[in-house]
């Protein structure tokens with residue numbers, strides 16, 4: 530059977546493992562407000578596809594709109610499920626064992642390290658984007674993506690690095706500010722020139738997207754059905770570039786590498802959503818731009834797995850994986866930019 534959307538009334542404290550002392554956890558509260566009125570997702574109506582722009586290519590008008598939208602999200606009542614903090618907590622609840630599996634209470638619900646990784650984050654971002662659009666009265670608003678797979682996009686995008694901006698976050702690695710280039714295969718700082726880093730990153734992209742993602746399971750991650758233990762296994766990108774960027778951005782002087790360096794806190798950094806928008810773009814590229822034409826799982830347990838999110842009107846919505854496999858059904862796509870790593874066979 531599929532993994533069903535959790536019962537919000539059963540939400541408990543989330544646990545964050547302490548890396549320094551294995552076996553010990555910190556608990557954090559990240560349960561969302563409860564609503565008993567759950568509506569089933571209906572695809573949005575739209576007249577034109579929203580195009581998510583590369584964060585380093587946006588114009589001043591876009592930046593102003595985006596910053597204003599985040600500002601308004603932060604200013605919402607703290608109990609409003611669309612509030613910035615509430616939105617950040619969504620990630621914590623689904624990632625740090627705040628929920629148990631429906632029908633199988635002895636197992637935790639964890640959307641990472643499994644085939645739920647890409648769909649969960651796609652839907653999470655979708656509702657986040659709709660909320661932002663609603664708050665500025667622009668239903669066509671589209672989130673920016675952090676184009677870390679292209680040389681010009683390999684630093685933290687300028688709009689996020691401006692300390693006066695609503696999308697700035699102080700809890701980031703101070704020595705990884707622009708113009709320092711991201712390391713897509715990060716464990717500790719390397720001593721590479723700019724050219725070397727770009728070349729290394731493009732090879733990592735090729736290795737993980739083309740060579741390392743040749744099957745559905747290698748790309749998406751292992752199957753995760755009702756009753757399965759959490760974390761059956763991550764796909765190549767989730768385990769690789771995805772985690773590298775989280776670790777590279779997180780602040781090593783914070784106890785748990787907050788914000789980006791820990792799942793429970795990652796959603797507090799607005800950059801998280803741009804990072805995940807690019808990962809989401811990888812899902813589209815994997816299906817349309819690679820030498821091999823890849824297709825998604827057709828397994829009903831994957832397609833019928835479901836999640837709960839609050840929408841732009843603060844209604845609680847149940848949405849299934851099958852609702853999101855084509856981003857165009859959700860009304861968006863990505864700005865088309867060069868894909869230099871396609872030619873970067875190591």
Ligand code: C2O
Nearest residue numbers: 620624771775795
């Ligand atoms: Cu849900 Cu990048 O983590």
